[in-house]
Amino acid sequence: MTVNKKDVLLSLRDLEISFGEGKNKFVAVQDVNFDIYRGETFSLVGESGSGKTTIGRAILGINPTSNGTITFNGTQINKKLSHHQEQDVSRKIQMIFQDPSASLNERATIDYIISEGLYNFNLFDSEEDRLQKVTQIIEEVGLLPEHLYRYPHEFSGGQRQRIGIARALIMQPELVVADEPISALDVSIRAQVLNLLKKFQRESNLTYLFIAHDLSVVHFISDRIAVIRNGRILELAETEELFNNPLHPYTQALLSAVPIPDPKLAREKKLLVYDPKMHDYSVDKPSFVEVKPGHFIYANAPEEEHYRQLLDEQAQGVN
Amino acid sequence: MTENILTVKDLSVGFQVRGKELKAIRNVSLELHDQEIFAIVGESGSGKSVLTKTFTGMLEQNGSITHGTIDYKGKRLSDLKKDKQWEGIRGKEIATIFQDPMTSLDPIKTIGSQIAEVIIKHQGKSKAEAKKLAIELMDRTGIPNAADRYDEYPFEYSGGMRQRIVIAIALACHPNILICDEPTTALDVTIQAQILELIKELQREYKFTTIFITHDLGVVASIADRIAVMYSGEIIEVGTCDEIFYNPRHPYTWSLLSSLPQLAQKGGDLYSIPGTPPSLYKDIEGDAFAPRNPFAMKVDFEAEPPMFQVSPTHFAKTWLLDPRAPRVEKPALIQNLHERFEQTLVKDNQLDQDVKVEENLEDEEHDRK
Numbered sequence: 001m002t003v004n005k006k007d008v009l010l011s012l013r014d015l016e017i018s019f020g021e022g023k024n025k026f027v028a029v030q031d032v033n034f035d036i037y038r039g040e041t042f043s044l045v046g047e048s049g050s051g052k053t054t055i056g057r058a059i060l061g062i063n064p065t066s067n068g069t070i071t072f073n074g075t076q077i078n079k080k081l082s083h084h085q086e087q088d089v090s091r092k093i094q095m096i097f098q099d100p101s102a103s104l105n106e107r108a109t110i111d112y113i114i115s116e117g118l119y120n121f122n123l124f125d126s127e128e129d130r131l132q133k134v135t136q137i138i139e140e141v142g143l144l145p146e147h148l149y150r151y152p153h154e155f156s157g158g159q160r161q162r163i164g165i166a167r168a169l170i171m172q173p174e175l176v177v178a179d180e181p182i183s184a185l186d187v188s189i190r191a192q193v194l195n196l197l198k199k200f201q202r203e204s205n206l207t208y209l210f211i212a213h214d215l216s217v218v219h220f221i222s223d224r225i226a227v228i229r230n231g232r233i234l235e236l237a238e239t240e241e242l243f244n245n246p247l248h249p250y251t252q253a254l255l256s257a258v259p260i261p262d263p264k265l266a267r268e269k270k271l272l273v274y275d276p277k278m279h280d281y282s283v284d285k286p287s288f289v290e291v292k293p294g295h296f297i298y299a300n301a302p303e304e305e306h307y308r309q310l311l312d313e314q315a316q317g318v319n
Numbered sequence: 320m321t322e323n324i325l326t327v328k329d330l331s332v333g334f335q336v337r338g339k340e341l342k343a344i345r346n347v348s349l350e351l352h353d354q355e356i357f358a359i360v361g362e363s364g365s366g367k368s369v370l371t372k373t374f375t376g377m378l379e380q381n382g383s384i385t386h387g388t389i390d391y392k393g394k395r396l397s398d399l400k401k402d403k404q405w406e407g408i409r410g411k412e413i414a415t416i417f418q419d420p421m422t423s424l425d426p427i428k429t430i431g432s433q434i435a436e437v438i439i440k441h442q443g444k445s446k447a448e449a450k451k452l453a454i455e456l457m458d459r460t461g462i463p464n465a466a467d468r469y470d471e472y473p474f475e476y477s478g479g480m481r482q483r484i485v486i487a488i489a490l491a492c493h494p495n496i497l498i499c500d501e502p503t504t505a506l507d508v509t510i511q512a513q514i515l516e517l518i519k520e521l522q523r524e525y526k527f528t529t530i531f532i533t534h535d536l537g538v539v540a541s542i543a544d545r546i547a548v549m550y551s552g553e554i555i556e557v558g559t560c561d562e563i564f565y566n567p568r569h570p571y572t573w574s575l576l577s578s579l580p581q582l583a584q585k586g587g588d589l590y591s592i593p594g595t596p597p598s599l600y601k602d603i604e605g606d607a608f609a610p611r612n613p614f615a616m617k618v619d620f621e622a623e624p625p626m627f628q629v630s631p632t633h634f635a636k637t638w639l640l641d642p643r644a645p646r647v648e649k650p651a652l653i654q655n656l657h658e659r660f661e662q663t664l665v666k667d668n669q670l671d672q673d674v675k676v677e678e679n680l681e682d683e684e685h686d687r688k
Contacts, residue, residue: 047507048478156595157363186362186534191578191591198588213507216537220583257512259537261579262660263560266541271512 006037016067029231041208043218046228056177094168098180100160104152111148158189216258237295250274325351330387345552356529358539361549376405414494418501420481424473431469441492456487479510551607558633568635
């Protein structure tokens with residue numbers, strides 16, 4: 001496998017995130033383990049309330065973690081960091097938000113919005129240098145330098161999302177957490193934004209953590225996908241593997257919900273509904289196991305056996 | 320031939336914005352057949368919501384019908400002016416479900432009372448009867464333990480559940496036409512699929528006509544009988560669901576289909592439509608899509624194309640259908656749509672139906688050799 005040779009940029013181990021204390025303690029995310037390799041697009045897919053955004057925010061240090069570690073470039077980042085380290089991490093991990101109208105300051109010009117990070121981290125030598133950087137990035141995201149002196153409300157949703165991307169990328173990050181960056185956009189604009197993200201990845205070896213609820217969108221953009229439900233990762237595999245051999249019933253249900261843009265097939269399609277009661281975890285406790293190199297699933301011993309069998313049968317069928 | 324329940328002729332709608340006129344709808348004609356699901360597809364700003372707002376008299380203050388007529392069951396809706404005149408129609412005959420279920424429910428009233436209120440007002444039932452009917456409706460729209468959840472508030476419901484309640488409220492007065500304005504856009508895909516199923520089921524049971532507005536062609540493939548595609552205030556193509564997906568004729572419909580993420584090729588770029596829609600403040604010369612259309616001809620910039628008839632049910636507004644136009648094939652990406660999806664779908668379900676699929680795969684191997 002080629003994946004093994006790649007170097008790990010971000011690593012989550014036994015991560016738990018909880019809100020409240022004592023009686024009111026609510027565990028939003030538990031036992032999350034995964035690595036993100038440099039230069040890849042890793043997608044976290046789940047429904048609302050599954051904890052996918054919470055994980056993204058924890059990586060940025062917005063949500064405190066209650067257990068486990070987040071390691072970035074070999075340094076643990078979910079603990080007290082020195083000022084210098086913190087500056088370094090907050091520059092290298094950037095976020096693109098879902099709602100491009102709520103995430104831009106309505107009273108600031110585009111010029112200020114994009115340069116804010118440069119000001120905070122003193123990343124420019126002179127006013128000329130700053131202007132040159134801002135102009136360059138705004139052109140790269142497909143807007144014009146004259147747009148710099150306008151305000152967010154003067155732009156359409158797709159253009160605002162481009163501004164959000166420019167603001168994140170001017171910091172020259174290593175990891176970009178993109179939280180549903182295209183959910184609020186029209187189908188035709190989605191394509192433009194996705195292509196733009198891909199372009200930047202090709203040019204500067206960026207790593208993306210892509211958060212989404214729709215498997216059809218992540219199919220196109222991701223290298224690997226993790227499916228999350230109720231704060232737990234249920235299945236993790238390379239994109240093609242996950243689409244070809246979805247093992248966990250929840251993954252199958254998610255796949256069946258993706259609309260098929262073909263009337264004949266769409267009318268025949270059966271919608272699978274996932275019922276967590278189908279798992280009997282009273283005796284055998286489940287854990288996150290690797291059933292095939294790179295393909296992980298949350299299962300107990302009998303289920304693991306069953307999944308391995310399915311994979312074997314499938315492998316024989318193809319050969 | 321099915322009966323028409325609503326007929327729109329040459330409708331134009333304008334808005335007064337800072338002393339300028341914005342033409343949101345330009346000469347739209349359509350016929351709505353009884354008990355069909357009619358989908359209207361278009362990007363934001365194409366006028367799809369504005370069009371349906373004229374059916375219930377809900378245009379914003381600065382908007383008005385500047386031309387054309389809307390007829391519903393012998394009544395001329397386009398002549399109605401005052402809210403009083405609309406009372407018998409809005410909600411009772413033609414109801415609307417909106418995109419965001421949180422903003423269409425009252426946050427400080429219980430779920431049950433919001434449904435019962437509508438039943439009391441429109442059907443003149445007593446309080447007790449209304450409660451019984453409301454619980455029945457909640458049950459029908461798939462709310463578990465409806466009786467217990469009658470007294471809960473909207474914040475205690477999830478997004479999908481709230482949308483079910485909005486549907487229940489809309490159905491409480493047995494409307495003849497249900498307008499669904501992007502009802503699933505704010506929901507998760509799994510919930511979206513369930514709501515689509517629900518609308519289909521309820522339609523069979525209550526026998527209403529549905530207008531389904533969306534920007535995503537993929538969503539309506541499973542439920543629409545007919546589809547209209549809108550671009551900058553015009554219907555540019557209309558046909559049965561199969562005709563729009565398998566035999567689209569307008570280059571804009573081609574672009575919409577091509578940009579579906581389900582069609583993306585791994586490693587390549589997604590298709591995206593170049594440019595932006597035209598400004599609606601200006602008069603549009605020729606074909607509105609021409610500047611973004613790779614197939615545009617000289618005539619597209621000079622004269623507005625008429626509606627050409629492709630089949631008894633299929634119409635498209637493009638000069639490409641003129642007999643004098645050169646023959647242009649639709650883009651390769653959307654040819655053999657059905658065959659392509661059949662293949663990918665078979666691949667996705669390999670594990671479910673292993674025996675059958677194995678045979679198919681062997682056949683394919685064979686073909687390749």
